[in-house]
Amino acid sequence: MECLKLSFAALSLAAVSAFAGPITTVPWNGHPGAATFTFDDGLHSQTNNLTFLDNMDAKVTFFVCTGTMDFSTNSQPHLNYAKKGHEIGNHTVNHKNLTQGADLNSEIGGAATKLRSMGLEVTSLATPYCAQNATVKNAINQEHFINRGCGGGGLTGWDNEPDWMQIDSHYWQASSNVASFKSSLDQAASGKWHVQLNHGVAGNWDVISTADIKTLIEYAVSKNLWVATFSTVGAYLRAHFTIDKATATNTANGFTVRWTSPHAHMPKSVPLRVKIQGAQGKTVSQKGKEVKPNSDGTYTIEFMALELEVSGEPIEVKPFKGAIEIPGTVEAENYDTYAYSDADGKSDETGYRSDDAGIVKGGSGYALGYTSADDYFEYTLDVKKAGKYKVVINGATGNSTASSVTVSVGDKKVETEIPSKGDWNTYSEVEAGELELAAGKQTLRLTINTNYINVDWIKFVDESGTTNIARKIAFEHGTAMVHCQVFDLNGQLVKSANVMAGSASEAWNLVKVGLRKGAYIMRYGEAGQGSHVVKVRLQ
Ligand SMILES: [Zn+2]
Structure with missing residues (x-):
């Protein structure tokens, strides 16, 4: 979602x-482009040799004449293709050149009526010899929403409405070669519709061999083109100009x-x-x-x-449990309501959230799970103090290689790898780097860069004062004699003292007396227990 x-x-x-x-239509039914293969004149060389289509996800169009050539004497082979989802389109009754005085009503309307009487829908036409003028187009428009012409490269784009009564096609002739038609299909894969006009297949005229037409249709499928009938693609394209407005x-x-x-x-x-x-x-x-x-x-x-x-009820993007105060910890499962993109749609299995992002039990309670590359989650932060923050992420992955996530606020971001521990339940704390944040409310985005990473929390540690860190370090033996040495940031020893203290911060409080404001390094340790170093600040 x-x-x-x-x-x-x-x-x-x-x-x-x-x-x-x-409403915005997804171009070409979600494919990079479309390809339509059309076969003119209702020839049995086509129905005899296109049987390989039974095993393919590809539908084609046959433009048939009701009063001449093979279809007029035996329509059954083509009707069998129609039953399998291929299209039968109108190619007139007698295949006359419609621009040269033919009776347009009987040639176009007569064939349409005849084909509809056979139970066919018949929404498209192809003019014989690709011959059309304004009068012919007007007559076709009475019966059909789309007409196929030919003579150019056979490519139609998505954005500009074409002449529906003259959709171009790329005409396979006896002298044609596979490479130039593959090149058309390559161009179609960048957002266009390739329409190909064929006649005989391994027979009749302007022959394409069975191997060549199979190669081209397979090539279109391999390019992930939408290989569908002339009316199917044409109607999709035509509908989009209406519905998008x-x-x-x-x-x-x-x-x-x-x-x-x-x-x-x-x-x-x-x-x-x-x-x-x-x-x-x-x-x-x-x-x-x-x-x-x-x-x-x-x-x-x-x-x-x-x-x-x-x-339905209106949706609202808002913090799940109020803005998250920084410095502090962002629990990954507490993303703002509706402020996420989750590709797999796998639902929360814990019942913690009511949407369809994946939440799992793990880490310090709940964690994001079932993630995919490019999934993201957003959080409203309330930064109490501007400054540099160390970003620490607790995550897990069972992937065999390390997997990465990005944490960003505005145009500032840090990316880090979550190490693989072989399963999705062993979490690691990873220091991702530093982010400098302004004070106030702002949006944090967590982006998953590799499939299948669980994220438990993201911690923002205030880097400007380190006394918080010192306070946590208690000595092993409770209150003890601690030897302290204080250095300035140039490495000069400025004070040395033994104090009785139970923690580093207690020791610092005792030893700092008399020092000027500023930043220092304190080296300290109980006798015989090694020494530690901490950065401290006197404010
Ligand atoms: Zn024809």
Whole structure:
């Protein structure tokens, strides 16, 4: 679950009656880009030789003619592909050049009607010979939300709305080679949609060999491209231009977003992967049915529902148990409410917190657990005194190698490794370094840099006065004769005395008499027990 401070910003907007753009579509269904492989003319060389698709996570589009070529005399092989989720699109009745006086109504509408009578949805068209003009496009627009053309590199971007009646494609011809199409797929992997136009597969015309088309589809899958049909990707792309602009209207306990379909012939179902600002901690529903968030905090919604509702108690980022006073200890499990990002969504197994960040028992009580790289947790600090603080972290990891965390306040940060002790229950205190903090309230962020680190606490030790440290060191034999030597910071001995004391601070209190204000080093020790050194300050 991704819980950013952004959601807090959305809340302040919620004070007005409507606000813009709470929904943002994740490009290309969460993939780096998309690839659509289209096969024209309804040829049996295609259905005979694309059987390898049965074993792949890839769906393709066949543009068929209802009055000519193989599909017109035996449609069953293509219909079998349609049953497996591949698309049948319109390629007109007779494959005439539509710009040269063809009857557009009968060529386009006739084929659409015929295909729909076969139980096919038929939302897209490809013009024969990629020939279209304004009149042709207008006729296609009566029946289909998208049309495929060709003639260029076949790449369409995410950000600018294309001409839906002329989506470009990269045309495989007899002289084409695999390398140049791989190059198109490489470009698609940087945020674009590659559409490829093929004809015969190991037969008919403009032939691509079965091995070459298999290589290209496998290459697209290996690049993690979204390999889906022309209408599936096209509708996703078209929907995003509508929904990303949709406005929200506030309700008593949340907001609703409504939009209209951009075309009468959009597919009946257009699943969209989206981020919804202000939805964290609330219930998202469409037509009264709850939509659960995905593990990364996105939602997969139905665009064709044309509405979405967010409801529930408002969330608020605030300190869990009040601001944490510094100097002092930050218990890692006491992050501010909703101020975290936790990739795995594994819930608190202790019941200590009610959200879905992972808390485990360990260390000095509870600790953060089940962490992943880039998870972070934020804490509101109340720094009582400006100055340099030593940062000490208590953490554990069962990783076989050391794993690191970063502690940051504003632009200042320290990073340190948590040593591996072979399990997640053996905690180590690690000095991470120094942070100079201003006085007052500020936000601390703990960032996990390596998967699977447990963090128990982060301690901020005031470095300016070390008398606190001295006070803790009690002598082994209670009150005893202690030999003390006091040096200035240049190493000059300034005082030497034997005192009866029970701790280093008692010894210092006795020996400091008569010294000027300033910083010193005190060497001290019981007779026969070795000596210790402490930095002390006389204020
Ligand atoms: Zn054709």
